[in-house]
Each structure stands twice: as C-alpha cells, then as structure tokens.
Amino acid sequence: MATQTKTETLLEVKNLSVDYFAASGTVHAVREVSFTLNRGEILGLAGESGCGKSTLAFGVARLLRPPAYITGGEVIYHPPASREEQDAIQRSSRKTGSEPVDIMRLSPAELRAFRWNDLAVVFQSAMNSLNPVMSIGAQIMDVLKTHRPDMGSDRRKKRAAELLELVGIAPDRLKSYPHELSGGMRQRAAIAIALALNPEIIIMDEPTTALDVVVQREILQLISSLCKELSTALIFITHDLSLLIELADKIAIMYAGTMIEKSSSVDIYTNPRHPYSFGLLNSFPNLRGPRRKMAGIPGTPPDLRHIPTGCPFQDRCPLVYDQCRSVVPELQPATPEKPNQLVACHLYDKRYQSGVTPTKEVFAQRYEALAGRE
Numbered sequence: 001m002a003t004q005t006k007t008e009t010l011l012e013v014k015n016l017s018v019d020y021f022a023a024s025g026t027v028h029a030v031r032e033v034s035f036t037l038n039r040g041e042i043l044g045l046a047g048e049s050g051c052g053k054s055t056l057a058f059g060v061a062r063l064l065r066p067p068a069y070i071t072g073g074e075v076i077y078h079p080p081a082s083r084e085e086q087d088a089i090q091r092s093s094r095k096t097g098s099e100p101v102d103i104m105r106l107s108p109a110e111l112r113a114f115r116w117n118d119l120a121v122v123f124q125s126a127m128n129s130l131n132p133v134m135s136i137g138a139q140i141m142d143v144l145k146t147h148r149p150d151m152g153s154d155r156r157k158k159r160a161a162e163l164l165e166l167v168g169i170a171p172d173r174l175k176s177y178p179h180e181l182s183g184g185m186r187q188r189a190a191i192a193i194a195l196a197l198n199p200e201i202i203i204m205d206e207p208t209t210a211l212d213v214v215v216q217r218e219i220l221q222l223i224s225s226l227c228k229e230l231s232t233a234l235i236f237i238t239h240d241l242s243l244l245i246e247l248a249d250k251i252a253i254m255y256a257g258t259m260i261e262k263s264s265s266v267d268i269y270t271n272p273r274h275p276y277s278f279g280l281l282n283s284f285p286n287l288r289g290p291r292r293k294m295a296g297i298p299g300t301p302p303d304l305r306h307i308p309t310g311c312p313f314q315d316r317c318p319l320v321y322d323q324c325r326s327v328v329p330e331l332q333p334a335t336p337e338k339p340n341q342l343v344a345c346h347l348y349d350k351r352y353q354s355g356v357t358p359t360k361e362v363f364a365q366r367y368e369a370l371a372g373r374e
C-alpha cells in the first residue's frame with residue numbers, strides 16, 4: 001500500500017454531474033460528485049459495473065460524447081508552479097498557463113493541448129488504442145512530433161527508446177507492430193505513449209482486466225513505480241477493490257452515480273464504513289491476509305433513470321432502516337477520529353438513531369443473514 005503523503009492540490013472536482021440523454025429516458029450516470037486529487041497521488045475509483053466510474057473519469061477529462069452531457073460542476077486544474085519556466089520554453093505547445101483553470105471552460109484548442117500535455121488516458125484494451133498499422137516507435141514519435149514540434153528527429157527517436165525502456169520494453173522493439181507484441185507488452189506500449197509528454201495526470205480505465213493475473217500484477221507494479229518515479233497523479237478505474245488496496249493512495253467507492261465512501265486505501269481496507277464498501281471488499285479474494293468466506297452483494301444497482309428517494313443502496317443494504325428510504329445521505333466523516341474517511345450512510349449520522357453500531361462483524365452477519373433469506 002502506498003504511504004507517501006501527497007498534499008499539493010492538482011485537481012478539484014466540484015459537484016460534477018453527467019447525464020446520458022437516451023431515447024428510453026435520462027440516465028443520471030454521475031450525480032454531484034466532488035473530490036480532490038493531489039500531485040503525484042493515485043486515486044482509485046471502484047464500484048460495480050454501471051455505477052458511473054468511467055463516465056466520471058472521462059467527464060473530468062471532457063472526453064465524453066453525446067448522448068453524454070455534463071449538466072453541472074467544475075473541474076479546477078492547478079498547473080505546476082514551475083509552469084512559468086516551462087511556458088517560456090514550450091509556449092507554443094502548452095495552452096494552459098500557471099494559473100488554475102476550469103477544464104469545463106477550456107476552448108476546443110486549449111482542451112486538445114491539455115489532454116496531451118497535462119493529462120493522458122490509457123484505455124482498457126491496448127489493442128484498440130494502438131494503431132495496428134504503425135510500429136510502436138512510430139506511434140510514440142508521432143505524438144512527440146505533433147506536440148513537441150521543436151524536437152528534432154534524433155531526439156524524438158532517443159526519447160521513444162527511453163520511454164520503451166521506462167516501461168520495460170527493449171528499445172529494439174521500436175520497430176515492432178502491435179500484433180507482434182504480447183498483451184502485456186501492448187499495454188506497456190500504451191503506457192509509454194501516455195507518458196510521452198510527461199503529463200501531470202493519467203487516467204487508466206481497467207487497463208489490466210484483459211490480461212492474465214501474473215501479467216496484471218507486473219503491470220500494476222510498473223504503474224505504481226512509474227507514478228512514484230515521475231510524480232504523476234493517476235486516476236485508476238476498476239471494479240476490483242482488492243486490486244486498488246494494493247495500488248492506490250486514496251479510494252473512492254461509487255454507487256449509482258455517487259461517491260458513497262472516500263478515504264485512504266488503508267482505512268477502507270481495515271475499516272470499510274459503508275455496507276456497500278464492505279460488500280464489495282468481500283466480493284473479491286484477498287491477495288494478502290487471512291483467508292475468509294466470500295460473499296457477493298445480493299441484488300442489482302438501481303436503474304439510473306429512476307433512482308429511488310433516499311439512499312441509492314437501500315434495496316440491497318442488509319442494515320436498511322426508515323431514514324434510508326426518505327433522506328439522501330451526504331458524504332461526511334464516519335467518526336470524529338477519522339475526519340478524512342468520508343461516508344454517505346445514515347448509520348454514522350447522530351441525528352438518525354439506527355440502533356446499530358456498524359462494524360465489520362455486524363456487516364458480515366447481516367450479509368450472511370440476507371443471503372440465507374434468499
């Protein structure tokens with residue numbers, strides 16, 4: 001687990017909301033989500049399929065296309081303090097200055113520059129993101145040529161070889177085509193392309209799901225060491241919470257388009273506060289620690305076109321009580337001792353007496369009882 005503290009704010013997402021205007025009704029995929037990403041920090045977004053993880057991350061990067069529409073919110077990007085010096089050197093390619101900017105207000109040209117220079121994305125399938133008819137060296141050099149026009153061809157080639165080495169691919173593979181590489185190597189090549197311009201932020205959407213477990217671990221280790229070495233912040237999306245516990249500094253758990261828990265990965269692992277977080281953690285085998293009985297979360301998430309009043313998890317929660325059916329829980333500290341572990345659950349709200357002390361043991365018993373009733 002990552003322990004280094006990263007405190008300088010890089011990205012502030014405030015009340016971001018995204019809807020899909022579908023023919024069958026409006027899907028409220030992301031609902032008033034707020035979070036902060038610090039420089040060099042790894043933030044994991046976890047949750048079941050369809051809870052809005054990708055929509056949130058791509059909304060932050062303004063990479064969504066219709067029928068998706070950002071219906072509200074701000075994404076404030078704080079460029080590095082050294083940007084003024086960088087600007088003097090690279091004024092032609094950098095479009096954002098050294099002042100904080102709202103990504104939602106960038107012009108198309110500014111946005112294009114931001115996406116390559118400051119933020120890069122690695123998609124689930126490297127095979128789909130790599131160009132099949134170009135060697136990987138040519139693909140890296142192409143990015144450099146477009147965005148660093150001052151760089152000569154020798155320097156581009158040197159930089160491409162360096163980037164491949166950085167991700168553990170021998171530089172003599174510069175001339176290889178994607179189909180000549182294994183799945184793991186292709187994913188490494190996609191990471192090298194993302195790193196080409198030394199971005200401040202990388203978004204990775206399930207980048208290891210298509211790989212076998214051994215290769216998956218190697219890639220995760222690579223990502224973790226690269227982020228440390230280059231001080232790159234990462235938003236890592238996965239449905240596998242146990243994987244994030246290993247990789248991330250902070251974890252945000254999403255459910256039905258909202259964040260229902262947000263804290264350090266250590267705190268989520270040792271003390272998941274939301275019954276959903278506990279259920280999610282218990283749905284995956286533990287890579288370390290004692291063996292334990294596995295149980296999934298019964299039921300399915302709500303239809304995002306018709307989200308129920310109150311807590312969105314109410315119909316699946318083993319500890320549901322009256323308040324959950326009428327009042328929307330807000331993210332707030334679970335306990336005064338842990339002000340940074342935020343949870344949206346009435347069990348922790350002193351105003352609403354649940355009569356239950358939420359502990360891991362209680363969660364486990366209630367989930368087992370729920371499974372027994374089914």
Ligand SMILES: Nc1ncnc2c1ncn2[C@@H]1O[C@H](COP(=O)(O)OP(=O)(O)OP(=O)(O)O)[C@@H](O)[C@H]1O
Nearest residue numbers: 020022027029048049050051052053054055056304
């Ligand atoms: N083009 C679309 N039109 C309508 N609804 C959509 C569209 N794309 C996604 N959605 C809906 O938006 C919600 C959020 O989807 P999203 O892909 O962000 O979730 P996710 O948590 O990333 O899931 P996964 O892990 O499966 O990628 C889902 O309910 C999904 O059905």
